[in-house]
Amino acid sequence: METKPTEISSSKMYGGFNKRFKHFSPTLGCSMTFHIYFPPSAVDHVKFPVLYWLSGLTCTDENFITKSGAQRAASKEGVALIAPDTSPRGLNVEGESDSWDFGVGAGFYLNAAQEKWKNWRMYDYVVKELPELLKENFPQLDTSRASISGHSMGGHGALTIYLKNLDKYKSVSAFAPIVNPTNCPWGQKAFTNYLGENKADWEEYDATCLISKYHDLAATILIDQGGDDKFLQDQLMPSKFEEACKKVNAPLLLRLQPGYDHSYFFIATFIDDHISHHAQALKL
Amino acid sequence: METKPTEISSSKMYGGFNKRFKHFSPTLGCSMTFHIYFPPSAVDHVKFPVLYWLSGLTCTDENFITKSGAQRAASKEGVALIAPDTSPRGLNVEGESDSWDFGVGAGFYLNAAQEKWKNWRMYDYVVKELPELLKENFPQLDTSRASISGHSMGGHGALTIYLKNLDKYKSVSAFAPIVNPTNCPWGQKAFTNYLGENKADWEEYDATCLISKYHDLAATILIDQGGDDKFLQDQLMPSKFEEACKKVNAPLLLRLQPGYDHSYFFIATFIDDHISHHAQALKL
Numbered sequence: 001m002e003t004k005p006t007e008i009s010s011s012k013m014y015g016g017f018n019k020r021f022k023h024f025s026p027t028l029g030c031s032m033t034f035h036i037y038f039p040p041s042a043v044d045h046v047k048f049p050v051l052y053w054l055s056g057l058t059c060t061d062e063n064f065i066t067k068s069g070a071q072r073a074a075s076k077e078g079v080a081l082i083a084p085d086t087s088p089r090g091l092n093v094e095g096e097s098d099s100w101d102f103g104v105g106a107g108f109y110l111n112a113a114q115e116k117w118k119n120w121r122m123y124d125y126v127v128k129e130l131p132e133l134l135k136e137n138f139p140q141l142d143t144s145r146a147s148i149s150g151h152s153m154g155g156h157g158a159l160t161i162y163l164k165n166l167d168k169y170k171s172v173s174a175f176a177p178i179v180n181p182t183n184c185p186w187g188q189k190a191f192t193n194y195l196g197e198n199k200a201d202w203e204e205y206d207a208t209c210l211i212s213k214y215h216d217l218a219a220t221i222l223i224d225q226g227g228d229d230k231f232l233q234d235q236l237m238p239s240k241f242e243e244a245c246k247k248v249n250a251p252l253l254l255r256l257q258p259g260y261d262h263s264y265f266f267i268a269t270f271i272d273d274h275i276s277h278h279a280q281a282l283k284l
Numbered sequence: 285m286e287t288k289p290t291e292i293s294s295s296k297m298y299g300g301f302n303k304r305f306k307h308f309s310p311t312l313g314c315s316m317t318f319h320i321y322f323p324p325s326a327v328d329h330v331k332f333p334v335l336y337w338l339s340g341l342t343c344t345d346e347n348f349i350t351k352s353g354a355q356r357a358a359s360k361e362g363v364a365l366i367a368p369d370t371s372p373r374g375l376n377v378e379g380e381s382d383s384w385d386f387g388v389g390a391g392f393y394l395n396a397a398q399e400k401w402k403n404w405r406m407y408d409y410v411v412k413e414l415p416e417l418l419k420e421n422f423p424q425l426d427t428s429r430a431s432i433s434g435h436s437m438g439g440h441g442a443l444t445i446y447l448k449n450l451d452k453y454k455s456v457s458a459f460a461p462i463v464n465p466t467n468c469p470w471g472q473k474a475f476t477n478y479l480g481e482n483k484a485d486w487e488e489y490d491a492t493c494l495i496s497k498y499h500d501l502a503a504t505i506l507i508d509q510g511g512d513d514k515f516l517q518d519q520l521m522p523s524k525f526e527e528a529c530k531k532v533n534a535p536l537l538l539r540l541q542p543g544y545d546h547s548y549f550f551i552a553t554f555i556d557d558h559i560s561h562h563a564q565a566l567k568l
Contacts, residue, residue: 011550012543014552067350071552261296268298
């Protein structure tokens with residue numbers, strides 16, 4: 001049970017390196033993998049700010065690294081990318097792999113309250129364990145300068161984690177996020193199972209509910225949403241979040257991108273804007 | 285047995301579209317898939333020149349489309365990308381899936397001479413059937429302006445197909461190509477099985493042999509090779525091709541890229557240079 005991360009692969013890209021690590025997570029009670037993209041070092045001893053990327057349903061720590069092309073802009077801007085996995089794995093909890101939108105690959109970046117899913121503590125893993133582990137093991141990273149982004153379920157994760165930890169992150173952005181999980185089928189299924197029936201508890205993990213409490217933001221929230229995304233109407237509903245932001249004057253740039261779907265082709269097209277959005281906040 | 289291509293998926297990217305098609309190939313005797321990336325149209329009725337991409341061992345028509353990020357430069361340059369599969373599939377020839385470097389996913393872009401592998405005619409598929417099919421079905425493509433590129437086994441395919449068809453392609457480039465298959469284990473295994481024991485026949489599909497015959501080139505050959513590629517010494521040996529080019533004064537730009545491996549992370553890093561190399565030749 002090695003909590004210190006072990007490097008399991010390394011590939012050069014845009015002058016820097018994609019590296020994959022494995023470690024035992026005490027928070028989750030299982031072995032986890034994550035990726036870091038280290039930009040090239042122009043000068044020794046310069047520390048890179050970090051951008052966390054939270055992936056969507058069914059993803060691992062690999063999808064963003066192999067498909068987004070984010071390393072190109074990250075290399076140029078000198079921002080390290082941190083891509084964790086999306087749930088605990090290998091625990092063999094009964095039913096954990098029965099559906100693609102719950103259990104394995106579907107941690108929803110919360111701390112489960114129900115005994116059966118007690119290992120599902122991706123919120124604490126992303127907010128507490130992972131930053132601490134990076135700080136201790138990678139002197140080339142400046143974890144005090146951090147921002148957060150994500151896609152779909154990971155967009156929900158990025159928004160909620162940001163709003164609840166405005167002191168920890170400089171900026172947030174999201175692609176096609178689940179902005180109001182208490183009111184969509186994906187969120188209702190996950191929250192019922194992980195958190196129980198009390199809907200007041202659910203609001204702690206719902207960006208549209210949280211924005212009314214936490215809206216003293218240092219940076220504009222950037223969201224891109226594909227216009228031909230098949231999940232737009234029933235699951236994502238960005239207009240709910242837009243309305244909630246308007247009510248409290250929270251700065252939001254919501255861009256509807258006509259013709260784009262829910263895939264990494266959409267993410268790759270606009271990722272440069274997101275990296276640049278975060279680089280600006282991280283370098284202030 | 286529909287020889288006309290049917291669209292099976294479509295995703296917008298960088299203003300254009302990745303589209304996947306399925307059709308029955310009379311050349312190969314089975315159903316095949318391929319991808320086209322159509323750049324955005326600034327003006328109606330402008331036809332796009334085409335760049336064929338040939339993938340490496342184990343790949344399908346998907347790897348390049350999901351991992352290379354080539355669409356970014358292709359969108360900017362107005363070049364369509366054509367990504368075929370790497371072998372016939374679904375024929376159930378005995379032993380076709382026994383090894384990762386022969387049979388399914390390993391067509392080597394040749395026309396097999398051995399009866400058992402008679403469907404393995406990826407050379408004719410890429411050089412004849414596919415261009416004809418594109419010309420007949422996609423009026424937005426100008427197939428008379430074509431270039432060719434590829435990776436590893438597909439780099440071998442691109443180089444040999446280009447040299448044998450200097451009238452059909454404006455330019456060639458390759459990432460980590462197998463340049464001298466008659467002298468490396470991958471090539472020897474494939475050629476023995478597909479072509480038989482007569483080594484004179486093998487030379488017809490070996491870029492290092494072919495360059496002595498076909499060296500009146502309109503454009504410089506561009507090759508990128510990763511310095512930390514684990515296949516460099518035993519399988520790829522670009523210096524063999526470099527020597528052969530020097531002997532006949534064939535224009536070659538061979539770039540050794542220190543620290544890069546054999547993966548799509550390497551390809552993504554340098555693909556813009558390749559797209560720009562081809563765009564220049566295609567627009568003359």
